Every structure is written in C-alpha cells, then in structure tokens.
Amino acid sequence: MSVNQEWTPNIVAFCCNWCSYAGADLAGSGRMNYPANVKIIRIPCSCRLNPLFVLRAFQRGADGVILCGCHPGDCHYSTGNYYARRRMTMLFSMLDYLGIERGRTRVEWVSAAEGAKFAATMNDFVKTITDLGENKKLEDLRCKK
Amino acid sequence: MKKLSLNALNRFFGEIAEKQTLIAPIERAGQVDFGVWSESETVRLDVLKTVKSAKGAFFPQVEDMVRFHMQGKNIEINPSEVMNEDFVIFGVRACDARSFDLLDRVFLSDPVDPFYAARRAHGTVVTLACNEPEETCFCSNFGIDAAEPAGDVSAWIVGEELYLRANTEKGETLIKDLEDAAEDAAEETKKAIRAVTEQLPFASLNLEGFDGEHLMEKFNDPAWAELSRACLGCGTCTFVCPTCQCYDVRDFDSGNGIQRYRCWDSCMFSDFTLMAHGTNRPTQVERFRQRFMHKLVYFPSNNDGLYSCVGCGRCLSKCPQGLNIVKVIKALGGDK
Amino acid sequence: MQEMIKERVLTLINEGAADRVLAWETGEFFYDRTPKFFDKNNVNDLKYDSFCGANVTKYLIAEMPKEGKTIVLVKPCDSYSLNQLCTEHRVNREKVYALGVGCRGKIDVEKLRTMGIKGITAITEEGDTLTVSTLYGEKKVARKDALLDKCLCCKGKEHKGVDEVIGDSEETSVGDKFEMVAKLEAMTPDERFEFWRGELSKCIRCNACRNVCPACSCIKCVFDNPKSGVDNKAAADDFEENMFHIIRAYHVAGRCTDCGECSRVCPQGIPLHLLNRKMIKDINELYGDYQAGAEIGQRHPLTDYTLSDDEPSVVHERGGANA
C-alpha cells in the first residue's frame, strides 16, 4: 500500500468540528507542512470520541491516535472537552497499565486560530510514533494480512 | 508395559518434541491447562484437572475456516488448511479420554468435520490414571474407570516411576524405545484408585429416567425454573466441559476482507443460535434446560444410551454459583 | 447468626414488610452456595455462613417487575453494589428491604485446592484455624490464608444504607488494597505487558466476570451486539483478549464498587479486580477519593469534571520510575 515499502507510521487524528478541525484547516491554508500519514476524522466534539474508536484504530493498524479538541473552557458545547479530558486520562492510564507505550496516545487542545500549533503538534506526534516504531502490543494480525 | 523414571520424563518429552508438537498440562500464571510443551514450561502431572479440558487439542476454542480477501470489488477465497502435522497430547485423564469418543460421534459422523478429523488423525493421546480422585469426580457413573484410562497410550504413576502401556499402533510407535516393565506393575495403584473412587460422594448417582422415553417428562419438569434461577448465563460450565461441542461460525471484517472462523459457543449464552426473529430460548430457564437435556436425554437417545457427560467434575468446581449437572441429576433423576 | 437471620426474615414476612428473601442455599457440596429466593415456607433452608461469598444483589434486577418487596441479605461489601444498582435505576430501593448481615470474611475453596488440598469433604472453623477433612486425611489451614482475595482488602465492615444489620463483623483486611496495583505501576511497561499477557491469555471468554458483575447490568452487552462493532464470542487473538478486558474495565470505571466478584468467579484465576482497582486508584488520585455505591444518587467521576482537572498527559508525566 505504501509508496515505498519502508515502514511509516499510520496516525489517526480525531478533531472536534469547532476548534481543532478548523485549526487543521488553518494549518492547511497557511501551507504548514506535516506528514501525510496523519489522517483526520471529524467529530462534533472531543466528547464524541469513544475509547472504542481508539482501540479500533489500533486494531486496524494505527500506530498512534491523537485527539484534538477546543481548549478547556472554549468547548462549543460548554463541557464536552471536560468529559473528554477525564475519559482520555482514564483510557490512557489503562493502556499504560497494560504496558502499551504511553506515547501512542495523546490529547492536544488546538483552537481554530492555532493552525501553527496543529502542524507543530502533528509533526511532533509523528516523530514520537516513528521513534516508538510499529504498534505491536495492540495490533490485530488479521487486519494486516 | 514400558516404564520410565519420573526424573527422566523431561528427557522423554524433549525427544517427543523434537519430532512433533507435544501438548501437556503446564502451569501458566498459576493455572494448569494443556499447552505446548517446551523445556522452560512446568508440567503439572499432580494436578488432576486442567481448567479447560483436553478437547481443545482436537477442537480448539478458535479455528480459522476460510478467508475472503477483498481487492476493490474482487473477492478471493482462501480456505484454511487443516492440521497436517503429528502431535502428542500427554496426561489426559480417563474422563477427558472418554470425551474424545463422544466428540468423535459428533464430528466424525456424516458430514465429517475436516478440521476435527485431521487433528484426530494426527494426534496421539497419552492418558494418565488418577492417583488422587477429587470429591468432585463422578466418572464411574458413566462406566469410566479412572484407574484404566483409554487413549493410544495409558500411563500410571507408581512411586517414582511412570508405567506406560500402548493400546494402539500409534501408541506403540511413541513408546517403543522405552524400557520394558512387568505387565502388572500398576495393579496396586489401580486398586487404590478404585478404592477411593468407590467412596466418592457421587460414586453412584441414580440416572434412571434420563433417556429418550422420558424426554417430554423431563422437558416439562417444573423443577427447571427454580434450578436455573441462579444461573448467571455465563459459559464457564460449557467452556470447561470436555464434551460440549457447540460452536458458532463468525465473520471478522478485517477491512481487507473477511476472516471466517469458528469458536466455542455456549447454549447458556443469551445470543446462542440467535436468529433474525430472535431466539427460541428466550430466558435462562430454557437455556439451562437445553444444556442438561442435551447431555442427559437428547444425546443418549441418539447415541445408544451414551450420556454426554464424563463426570470430570469441572463444572462442579468452577460454576460461580454452585450449579452443576449433579444437582440437576439429583433434582430430576431417579432419586427425585 | 444464621438462625437470627431466619427468625428476623420470617418476622418481616409475617408482618407483611416483605414477601420473599434473596439469600443463599447450600449446593451439592457443603461449601457450595447458590443464590436463592425463599418464601416463608422454605426459609428454613436459608444458609448464611463462611461460604456465602457470592454477591446476590444483581439478582434483584430481575425481581423488579414483580409485585411485593424483597428482603436481600447483604454483606458490607454487597451493600455498595445495592446502592450503585439503585443509583443506576436498575433496582428500585423501595421494593427492597436491605438486611445487612455480619461478615468475618468468606472462605475460598479454590484457594485450598491451589494449596494442593484434594478431595475436600468437610471444613470446621475454630477461631482462626480451619480444619480441612479430605479423602486423603486432615489438614489445618490458617483461616486468613483461605479467605477470598476480596476479603483480604475489604472496604470495611460498615453496611452502607441498609435497613438494619444483624450479626457482628470482623475486620479481615490485611493491607493496602492498592498494593498490587502500585507494584504493577512500578514495573516497566514491558514487564506490565508481559504480566497482563500472561494473565489475559488464560481468558476463555466464559463471560462469568461480566455476568456476575453488578455494574455490568446492560440488557444487551456491546460484546453480544453484532451492531456494536466490537462484538465477539471468543478472543480470536491477543488483541481481542486485551480489548474485552479494557472495555469491560472502562465501562465499569467510576461505577465499580470493587466487590471483587469478577476475580472470585474467574475459572482461570485472572486477577481482574486489578484492572478495576487501577481505575479506582486513578480516580482517587486524580479526582479525589470516590467510593462507588457509598450512597444512592452519587454522580460518578466520569460523568463529572472540574475546570482544573489534570490533562491526559498526566499519564505520561506521572512516576518517572515506571516510565
């Protein structure tokens, strides 16, 4: 599938519609480069991110999953990111407890004005995941056949 | 009869494992189950009952059947290969050994299950007599002699020696290089085992009435409702049972295609044989009844009176809420 | 205590305060206890002793559509489950008479078996010692060594929100309930991974942990629902083994009262409570001490927030030693 056969990480970024997706758009209009292995899925709010989706991404072959939402206090729905914050903290902690590399999951608050932050975050996250290497601990080999 | 010092057992295992896969009761994370032997594993012949029965060697919990590979709008069909290598399963107890006969009746009768048949053909079963039967054992009710287990090879631990007797050609081949021993070397041990077996609390259960003739009577017995009330609907009894043989065929969508596999299923589950209209066993009463009716009535009425229970007692010790087949036999059987 | 309980139950039923009682009966072995509903005609068969480890509160859910009131015998730990079930509207507290029963810890027969004791035919209790009669002779065991793991780090012997209490309790906790969690946290991620792979690979997906769990009261579990996208009946590979247990622990996070039933019923002896307890420990540390089921109507920490909660990166930053 890849252009070259060398391993490159596959990264899923969930972005809330109001802040981070707009931030990603701004990064685009500003022509701020970040690696192509980041693919964005638009969700209405960071609180829409079900931990199942994170696991699903790993199962299907993602090497890293990142959630971007409005900064705390700026949620379009007032409180969504506060719930997301607790949920993701608990999920990440659980994954860590099972020995899954901590770096594979991340939450970053990116506002609609922070195109540069979005690009920088993605560059940094891709680097982290590249350093961590392929996701082995939470992979489902059936999806790689 | 052949013999082998228990001290030399690991060497013997090593020799087997050089040529074929060896499966034995090994301890992992505090539990003993049949698993692939290697030098680093701890074999536990002192443990009478593995958590799961030995049936997994022939009927694994999960088995791939076919893969549908998708490329755009094209589908490629790749059936899974059946077992094509010999293996040995060591340390099977008399009850589990009998369960293979019962499974054979299901999987080897027409239409023959190719996956099971291949594993059976390639497997050599080494059984081991039960030196210390437990209070949960009741195999004698089903004509099983814990002192005389079946299999390709039967084995007895006597003191520090292991005595082995080949019952089949496959067995013969496996142990032919071992030291010869007197044919009656294990007789004392057998006697001791039988003496304990006779004293077991459920040594003689009254199975009267569990047959095809009394099918409707048993089916309609009002006792089922109360018996099943505490049942959690989990699959513990089913999954530790050596004779339960139900499976579900499932499709896993991997994104690139479909992996079709089968896996153990339990009639205790609410979604067992779920159909488009729902289920024909809507409550736990029907599900609970199904499991025991199958073992004690339906199976024997179709299989020359052979019960689909071997008295291993796993369900007795593992049911989280103290429900089990003995309780059912007592509540519905001749002692009722 | 058993006789006092029977007497009180009978009085309550005769007075019309309740119609039935949910308790335990003896099974095929002297140590088997099966949850059972009794009425005044068979209440004499009610059993309450050192083998009544099972938490029966979840059985109340099925009773709710029925007329009348049910007495439920609750040990101190069970009382939390009852409250949590009421909080979640799975049990209507008005249809329940919660009769607290004293507890000095419950005996785990499996533990005796793992000690190598076979053919158990009787157990007599004298103070802190158990005499175990077997087909192969008699063994003496310290009572605390034979207690269920859940009793060894008990939440305390106070019944929460019950209608009355019969009988005395004795403290059975022997240490910090988070000790093992902390030990795991102190391992390297690879060690932790190995530990959990070792444990979870034993899982046979019998669903006993789920089906016994008072917090897992879903009418249809996501794992049984083909439309959920995560349904599976058997762990087809390591991923699914992990996933089942991650999702289960996550679904009960904030709602798990740490009743310990999951570990008690696991036929493979997987210490499942360590997953739940990790969530509890995190909640306590990050969002303030919280005990699910301490009272009815609590808002659990994952349906709550404060403006100044830690960021999820706290997981990355915490504890340099276990990085």
Add this chain to the structure above:
Amino acid sequence: MQRIGVFVCWCGSNIAATVDVKAVAEAAKHEPGVVFSTDYQYMCSENGQAMIREAIKEHRLTGVVICSCSPRMHEATFRKTAVSAGLNPYMVEIANIREQCSWIHKDMAEGTEKAIILARAAIAKVHLNAPLVAGTSPVTKRALVIGGGIAGIQTALDIADAGFEVDIVEKAPTIGGRMAQLDKTFPTLDCSACILTPKMVDAAQHEKINIISYAELDSLSGFVGNFTAKIRKKARFIDETKCTGCGICTEKCPSRKGLNDFNMGLNTRGAVYIPFAQAIPNVAVIDSAQCIHFRTGKCGLCEKNCSAGAIKFDQKDEILEREYGAIVVATGFKPIDASAFNEYAYSDSPDVVTSLEFERIMNAAGPTKGKLVRPSDGKHPHEIVFIQCVGSRCTEDATKGKPYCSKICCMYTAKHAMLVREKYPDVKVHVFYIDARTPGKNFDEFYRRAVEQYDVDYIKGMVGKVSVEQDHLHVQGSDLINNEQIHINADMVVLATAIEPDPTARALGTMLTASMDTNDFFTEAHPKLRPVESPTAGVFLSGVAQGPKDIPETVAQAGAAAAKVIGLLCKNELTCNPCVAHANEALCNGCSQCERVCPYGAITYEDKEVRSPEFRGIKRIAVVNGAICQGCGACTVTCPSGAMDLKGFSNSQIMAEVDAICR
C-alpha cells in the same frame, strides 16, 4: 447497498498541483458501492454543481462524496446541490483533500495516496449514512422573566415593546429588586429611585407585561419554545384587586417587631406592610409568622380598618400554570453574610455595617431619613473606615468568602466616600483597599474625584482587626505603600461585602436544567460568543445571575437577553438540528448516566413497553428531545450499552472511517 458517486475537485491548481485528481477518481471507482466517479476543475462552480445534479439523476445515486476543500467551506453548498437533485442533504460527505492534503503535502505521490485514503473514508462513511430530516416544533409566543429587579424589568420591557407577552415572576411582594434599595448610583450620583421607579411603572402599565409578585417558580417542564411552568403565587392575605395601597392597615397594625427587610433589618415594620412607598404592585402583604391574628386568632385590626375590604385571612397559595416559549433568569444577588468575618466585629457592634446597610442609612427614605448617624447611639460619626473586598477575591477560605471579584464594590465605596464627604465635610473617611478596580466609562475619573477632590484617604492594604472599644471602633490595618501599621479610632466601619447569587438560584438551575458554575452563577452557553444564553436552549440570562455586574452592564445584558428572546419568539416554529442523539430502546438500560453529562438537559426518561429478544416488558428508557439536543455526543460515550448514538456521526460511521483510514 448505496449507489455512490464520487466527485473529485481540482480546485484549479489548489488540489490538482499536488494530488493526481484523476488517479483519485479512478481509485474511488473500485471501491464497493461506487457507481460513478469523476473529476472537475471547480466542483463548487455552477457547472460543477450541475454535473453533480445530473449524475445523481442519471446514476440514481443514493450517496455523494465530494473530494474537495474543507466541509467548513462548501458542505452547505453541496448539500443544497444534492437537495436540488432530489437527494437528502445528509447523504453528502466531504473528503477534505485541500486543507488537509494538497495544501500541506508537496510530494504528488504522497498527496495522491492520502487523498485516496481520505476519499475511501468518506465513501465508507456515506455507506452508513441515512437520510436525516430536520424536525420542527412550534413556539409559544410568551416569555417568562424570573426576577423583577432592574435586569428582569429591562428584559421584560424590551420584549414587551417588541410585541410579545411577558410575565415577570418576583419572589418579593414588589418588583424593584436590589436597585430599589440603593441611594445614589455611580458614576453619575443620580438617585437610584428616580431612574428605577419610572421603569417599574412602565412595566406595571405595559399592556404586554404581567407582573406576578410574591410568587416563585414551582416546576418547569418542556423545552425551547414549549415550556410549561407552574408558578406558586404565595398567599399575601390581601385581595390584590381590592387593595388600594392606602397604607392604613400598615399604620394600624399593633405587631411592630418585624425586621424591615427592605431597610436591611435596620428598623422594624408591622406584620402587614408595603415594602416601600413606590412598591409595585402597591399592595400590602401580611407576614403570617408575625401577625397576631395568625398566631392567636385574635386582633384583626387591619381587617376592621380596611375600607376596601381587601384583607383575606383565608387566602391560600395559588398555582398558576402557564406556557412559555422562552425563559429569562434574572434572579440577581444578595450580599454575603458578613457575620463570618469576626475580625471586623460585624456581629459585635451595630456600628459595623455592610455597604447595603450603609446605602439604606444614607437614603432619604431609609431608617434614618437619610441622616448619617451611628446605629448604636444615633450620634453623628466623625471618622468612618471603609473596608474593601470583604469576602471577595478570597481564595484561602472558601467557607468564608468567594474566590471572584464582586466587581461593583470599588465603585460604590468611592460613591459612599464621596457622598459622606459631600454632605458632611467634617467626617474623615478612610478606605482600605487591595486594588482599586475602575474599568468602566467615567469610572476612573469618578474614583480620582473621590481621592483628589473629596480628599478621601485611600490606604492600600487590608484591615487586620476591628475591635470594639468604649465609644469607638479600633481599626488596625496595614499600609502596604508606606509599609506601616495603621491604627484608626473610627465611629463607623463599612464593609464592602461580596455579592453572591440569590440563594434561590441553585434550585432554579436544577429546575431549568441550566448549568451553573461552582459559585452558583448561571453558566453562559459560550463565555465570549453567547454570553446571555444558557447552554439550555430557550433559557436566557440577565443581570447578576450570570456574574457580578453593575447597573449599566446589567441593563445592557438585559437588553441583549431580550433581543435573543425576541429572535426566538419571532419564529413560528423551530427547525431542529437533525444530527442529534437517539437512544435505541432495545439497548437502553435507563441508567441515567447520559442525562448527567448532557449539557442541555435534552434527555429525560420514561417507562415504556419494549419487546426485544433480550427484554420484554416495561422498562425505563432514555428519550432525547431533538429540539434541545445540540449533537455534541457526550451521552453516546457515557452509554455503556451503546444504546445512545448520534445521527450523522454514528458509532458505525466513525468506525468505518477509522477502518478505511487504517486499511
């Protein structure tokens, strides 16, 4: 199976320069369900849209994927295109291959590969899309304003002027609120009553405004546009229709020991009273706890003396049931209880007063008829100390004070100081302050006048202790600028106590399912962009109920809230967002977790008969009101059984996208 059409836009060279659009269209063609795929220079152009419309018709498309710029740019455009070709607008998905692909990647191969993956994700999602239809709900064209202070009055007047009916529910016997108690207002020093009472009269006389005084909201049900309120009109034991407000009863009443709330308890009133001369309605009220008739069954002097026959001892509370389209919360504030501050001797000496008490002392209609005297002995004070921030910005002891700035204290203290110096130039005035905060039009000028023109002694620092000594109060404080301890023998001490939301606010918030912050101020829907709306649709915020404010800000916000209400009531029906949450009855456990995380109170529960393979019978299930739900999805994740799902962003749709991306 959907019949999907894929349309790849070049966006001139914006996309085509780094993405091989033809390759994307070709790759899409091989995806399951795709029956048509093409590319075009500008999909959003009229020609491009015409091409989409034609393809929908020609290929009987059931779903459309546009690979183009961000959905934030043209999603609405393409949805309209779909509608004009007879397709449901929610059967359109956008793959963002410009902002999130062509613009950030330089390598053609890389960009093309990613664009194909993004297209696949959109195709996977659209497979699971279902037509969504926006529901509508009618709007009751009447507003309820809770609270009859300046905030409520102004909101009501503005709404009523636009032609809508408004009910003001006021818990006190009269409207007017806190502003009616004030003497002068900063920064103009005009008399509070002079500017407030005409507005009260306007409200009373407005044909569209109905004042329900001495009443409280009992319960509320419904949702935006369709609220049903039960209002408890408390028995005042006076027939409002008969009472003329002559006041004879209040003079004749022999029970004189009731504390006069309006004067902050500085003097007493009869058991039957009219709070103040300009009260609206100008109708007496009987305090039944104080009234001799209610306590002993005797007396009845008021009844005997009332020529209008308005006394009704047997009056009962009355419940009014009314329907409303919008609700405005204008519940205002009260000063915090100063007795927690022992260090200022508030409980020990009558000469230590709060600012609001001081306000009444200075008021010509107040207990001293506006004469500045010491409450203890009625003597003229010579030295007064004002202490700022009593309970405001108090972060160390949450039980005592409030963490926030009460915002108005700096200015009213400057006002008090100035008024004292103006009327009584012989009185020395000291003000202890932490910071003098004066950000408002003409505020700093006002404060500087107090310092420079009126020679008020502003001391930067806090008072450590006020102790009661024989005939004076000993004030010990610190001067942080000169770094010295200061001792003042004062005749009076005035505490600028913090303000807090009215105690009824919390219960009201629960009733309205309107969220509140930890200080019990109502939360706005967005702190910057929606400051006068509660997150609960149809509930609006006016005045201090939302946060500390002065009068001009309150009036401005009251007007803003009114504008929002008018905007709502103007509509005949509301179109709902169809991307809302929905509970699957068969799966729902009724556990109430979703309700707890819903920021809008959109979820209620009902007992319903359900027949599914797993359950037959009556069970408690969650019901989402599509008119209230905003589609955030918080509930969907909280739901353990997966019963709650979000239309347009369903679990299966998001997972399909994940799968397609990771494939």
